Amino acid sequence: MTKNVLVTGGNRGVGLEIVKGMVAEGYKVLMGCRDEDAGLEAKKDIVGGDLHVIEMPLDNESAIVDAFTRAEAVYGPIDILINNAGVLDDTQWTDVTSESFASSMQVNVFAPLTLIQQSLPKMIERGFGRIINVNSSYGSFHESLAGPFSYAISKAAVNALTVKMAAVVDNAKEDKEIDVAVNSMTPGWVHTRMGGADAPKTPEEGADTAIWLATLADDVPNGKFFKDRKEIAW
Template identity: 35%
Template sequence: MKTEHQRTAFITGANKGIGKEIARQLAQRGFAVFIGSRDIAKGREAAEELCHAGYEATFIQIDVTNPVSIRTACGTLSQKADHLDVLINNAGVLEDHGADILDLNAEMLDRTLKANVTGPILVIQDFLEHLQKSHIGGRIINVSSGAGSLTNMQTYAPAYSISKTALNAVTKQFAAALKSQAIAVNCVDPGWVRTDMGGPNASRPVEKGAETIVWLATDAPQSETGKFWHDKQETVW
């Protein structure tokens, strides 16, 4: 049965960490959430957890590094919902913590760009047809990082940092291309969050990491587009 009229959101990498918390907060606000995950077992578990809590959640397998997987996920969504209101590109990889640009591994850089840049581009392109059916104006949120800020960039995790700078550029491109369709496109620096990626010493809980993303998905003015956000404030590119 298709989800009709209810607000809907699709989140990639939603089986754990910030993505899972975004799904939980949106479900609490009445969204039917679609849990995108490459890992089938963990994705199903995350969706079932929300369902047991009384929310509407559906697992959709997606590997953002695989164009066929993205198309298939898009087709699955079309069978389960008549529209999409919010698309959140949250899936990403960080392989080079502690690495140095002077001896950066090219294959690892390619993997990072494929997951963090090419993947979100393909996801937006394929899922756009569903966002165009939103009755309230579609919203696209790309989960970036302060590491991608050119203003503040140092030597940290070069492949990851470069990929997030590129994702910010992707955000600007789509925001300009979709402005006439009233689809808002923004990116977010969630801060240093205690997740598998951020590690146990990170300064922020997942609730705080998800906060601005959820705000952009719900309460932020639809006219806000093409911007880089941190704690509900515009931040430097």
Template identity: 45%
Template sequence: MKTALITGANRGIGYAIAKGLRPDHRVIIGARDPKAGRQAAQELDCDWVHLDLEDPDTFGPALTKANGIDVLVNNAGILIETSMMEYPQDFETSMQIMLHGPYHLIGACRAHMETRGWGRIVNVSSGWGAFSEGMEGPGAYGVAKAALNALTFALPRDLPDCIKINAMCPGWVHTRMGGASAPRTPEEGADTALWLARLPDDGPTGGFFRDRSPIPW
């Protein structure tokens, strides 16, 4: 059974991804709040680790406890709408959680995936970080997601063919971040991530998807 780690999976889209992978994976919820992580893991009958994307010191212990990740879903995100120029710390926080953290987790999981000869990395991005859709994300959100997209596009050149990495946009989802007016359920938002996490050996890599179809960067 393959082991899947989903960051920020104690609620929302991450929780739905964890639930969707649960039947055929050993699922590990990564949560910055131990109480929330423990509760979500109990509900889903899966494991959890303390993983705070703002605190790289939590990465090593979490991955040691996981003992090898086959599927990494970089789902954790933050929406800070302040001015990038007036609040530089908010910019740094956004980039740490949605770019630097995922990059370092990918690096830490790579060796196990290479040894196993199989790995899937799913970066949960957004149309708000797409140049094709006007980069409409507020504050540093769109910039961080655009950078995550660029990382997804470029990393295949430095990864073996057995590791597939893709980004996806879940759409406008009814979560704490998306708000009550959003038309999609977390389960609908999670569908493409679940598909990418289970890609066959001839599946795509270095792509950007919504509703299981390619979308422009």
């Protein structure tokens, strides 16, 4: 039976390449995007495959839950969740406000949490699931949280979220045999609107590790951080 994949921020950049890759692998893919028209425009360039556009603004918890619920009602349960959408606020720490910081946290952390809350319990119940949180080396303590203030802290929180949710999976495995995993990955410095024109990697290269984690069938890791298909330090 075809598995369903939800990719947030799937209409451009790395997210679009993840969508294309998962469609090519034969999955039913739900392209989550803030604006349906933007998703439909991006979909025009993808020929064939089982692809559907889901309007899912990530700035409001109830809207996320409503969109997720409607998506599952129409297309069936989400087997693979790829939390790709993110915002990069490069405001200097001295100028960050509680409102601007909350905006970064909402899209980068709270929205993935909401989607995990909606999907992970059902994955555990069914015995299968993959959650991939698309992150950044800027959120790595090992690399000194080198990015802009709000972005780096919110991305570090994404890694913390990954570890906590992976522990939920490990605890569930004590009661029954399940094939569920939660991991983080960084695409690296990618030539996208966020990454800029000087970035050395293509969006397709940036998407590779997420697709790899989503489609792994054997020796599936849980609660790890990856770059270029290799585990890296938190």
